[in-house]
Amino acid sequence: SPTAAPNKEIVQLRDGPYDSFNAIVSTLPPSPATENVGSRSPLAGWTAAVKANFCVKDAPTSCSSAMLESYESTFDAAAVTSLRQAGADLRYVTNCDEFGMGSNNVHSVHGAVRNPASPAQSSKNIGRDWDVETERSAGGSSGGSAAAVRAGLVRFALGSDTGGSIRLPAAYCGVVGLKPSYGLVSRWGLVSYADSLDTVGVLTRTVEDAEQVHSVLAKHDARDPTSASQESRSAAAQLVNDVIAALPTADSQRPLEGIRVGVPKEYFPVELHPRVLPAFRRTVDALTELGAEVVSIQLPSTPSALSAYYIISSAEASSNLARYDGVEYGLHVPPVPGHHAYAATRTAGFGDEVRKRILLGTFALTADAFDNFFLQASRVRADIQRDFATALRIPSPSNVLGQTPQEVQSNAAGVDVILHPSAVDTAPTLASALNKERDAGVAEYVQDILTVPASLAGLPALALPAGVADDGWPVGATLVSQWGCDRLILHVAKQLQ
Numbered sequence: 341s342p343t344a345a346p347n348k349e350i351v352q353l354r355d356g357p358y359d360s361f362n363a364i365v366s367t368l369p370p371s372p373a374t375e376n377v378g379s380r381s382p383l384a385g386w387t388a389a390v391k392a393n394f395c396v397k398d399a400p401t402s403c404s405s406a407m408l409e410s411y412e413s414t415f416d417a418a419a420v421t422s423l424r425q426a427g428a429d430l431r432y433v434t435n436c437d438e439f440g441m442g443s444n445n446v447h448s449v450h451g452a453v454r455n456p457a458s459p460a461q462s463s464k465n466i467g468r469d470w471d472v473e474t475e476r477s478a479g480g481s482s483g484g485s486a487a488a489v490r491a492g493l494v495r496f497a498l499g500s501d502t503g504g505s506i507r508l509p510a511a512y513c514g515v516v517g518l519k520p521s522y523g524l525v526s527r528w529g530l531v532s533y534a535d536s537l538d539t540v541g542v543l544t545r546t547v548e549d550a551e552q553v554h555s556v557l558a559k560h561d562a563r564d565p566t567s568a569s570q571e572s573r574s575a576a577a578q579l580v581n582d583v584i585a586a587l588p589t590a591d592s593q594r595p596l597e598g599i600r601v602g603v604p605k606e607y608f609p610v611e612l613h614p615r616v617l618p619a620f621r622r623t624v625d626a627l628t629e630l631g632a633e634v635v636s637i638q639l640p641s642t643p644s645a646l647s648a649y650y651i652i653s654s655a656e657a658s659s660n661l662a663r664y665d666g667v668e669y670g671l672h673v674p675p676v677p678g679h680h681a682y683a684a685t686r687t688a689g690f691g692d693e694v695r696k697r698i699l700l701g702t703f704a705l706t707a708d709a710f711d712n713f714f715l716q717a718s719r720v721r722a723d724i725q726r727d728f729a730t731a732l733r734i735p736s737p738s739n740v741l742g743q744t745p746q747e748v749q750s751n752a753a754g755v756d757v758i759l760h761p762s763a764v765d766t767a768p769t770l771a772s773a774l775n776k777e778r779d780a781g782v783a784e785y786v787q788d789i790l791t792v793p794a795s796l797a798g799l800p801a802l803a804l805p806a807g808v809a810d811d812g813w814p815v816g817a818t819l820v821s822q823w824g825c826d827r828l829i830l831h832v833a834k835q836l837q
């Protein structure tokens with residue numbers, strides 16, 4: 341291959357330029373004065389950080405890639421505008437896996453992120469090279485956002501979640517991570533990874549904060565063609581209101597009396613480490629004490645979700661990343677005679693993991709492979725959606741539109757929310773996250789088995805801290821519900837805090 345600029349996939353294992361976890365990759369200039377922002381604005385004075393794959397005007401939007409390392413956006417992403425208008429104090433850009441592809445935040449031109457949730461109060465390695473055998477991954481791809489919140493650098497951070505990128509770092513760092521229903525928050529200005537799965541969400545310390553930021557972000561935006569209509573939003577809000585209105589009053593001893601919680605048996609695969617179970621069981625017990633009825637349910641297509649996710653997301657990524665040709669924007673490396681015009685730029689600009697996805701995705705879309713890969717994965721996706729539809733009591737708002745309340749088919753035997761461990765284990769050590777030989781990289785993907793189903797179905801999912809395992813590192817529990825019922829999982833989670 342052409343030898344051009346060096347591939348910048350260096351793994352930096354030292355403190356970053358702004359913080360000792362390497363969570364922050366740049367600082368932001370103060371927000372331009374925005375009219376109508378006052379001390380009563382919903383996020384007035386809330387310090388915030390933004391993942392490096394959101395466009396922020398006149399600030400670097402590197403996507404943690406050498407391809408965009410010197411790229412500065414000329415406009416704010418829709419989510420960034422919403423935050424500014426609500427009075428948020430945007431301070432930093434956070435590290436992430438390159439273009440959002442990864443589970444450990446080690447695939448970054450800015451280097452790896454170190455998990456601040458270390459049980460050894462303060463790390464002995466601050467200011468020196470990290471000990472990769474004891475230091476742990478912050479999770480990915482929104483690892484910098486989770487680490488920044490956990491370390492107290494900001495009150496909240498914007499993240500993106502395509503297959504678990506908010507929930508996994510939230511679980512590993514012991515913070516709250518909300519992946520909203522697909523289409524509720526505008527993706528305009530979020531650099532695309534896989535459009536049919538990408539969502540914009542938030543990482544916070546408390547559920548109340550997540551709810552407040554989410555309510556600022558969730559609104560229709562005509563610039564995002566997949567932004568949910570006002571009608572579906574209202575239909576979902578009505579369904580949630582009905583469920584919450586039927587609950588006992590807030591001062592009740594059993595505020596979740598009437599809520600049915602399903603624990604899917606497929607979410608305890610052989611890969612699940614038993615050390616996450618005690619904390620998870622405590623969450624189940626807490627829900628029962630709060631009056632919820634916890635039952636076992638089945639989501640039979642779950643075991644196929646991971647393969648389907650990696651085929652669909654890589655196929656979409658291969659198409660999305662075709663735009664980085666060295667001509668329009670980003671890195672440009674002069675072509676090497678005898679090689680394809682774009683090869684030098686793309687070889688120098690993309691790291692190994694991104695290249696792997698482009699190759700896998702391009703293959704899955706070729707005429708010979710299409711039926712066995714992309715089409716098959718799309719079928720699995722429909723099965724996953726059907727599983728959730730069968731399990732949930734609340735009907736999908738899209739089925740409710742245009743029907744009278746009497747016509748709406750509600751699955752009376754279903755559950756209101758689904759509860760599962762957020763991840764199969766506590767955070768991996770950086771040594772293991774960086775080990776490229778381990779299962780030829782597939783071990784990294786296995787960390788996503790519990791998060792990808794909700795992504796494939798477009799459902800809201802909230803990862804919240806559930807305590808620590810016997811290794812001293814955080815464990816998360818995740819709540820999932822029907823499309824548009826983000827407020828319901830937030831409501832249940834608030835009782836658990």
Ligand code: GLN
Binds near residue numbers: 443503505
């Ligand atoms: N780890 C998954 C992947 O690499 C999810 C990433 C994400 O949600 N952006 O695709």
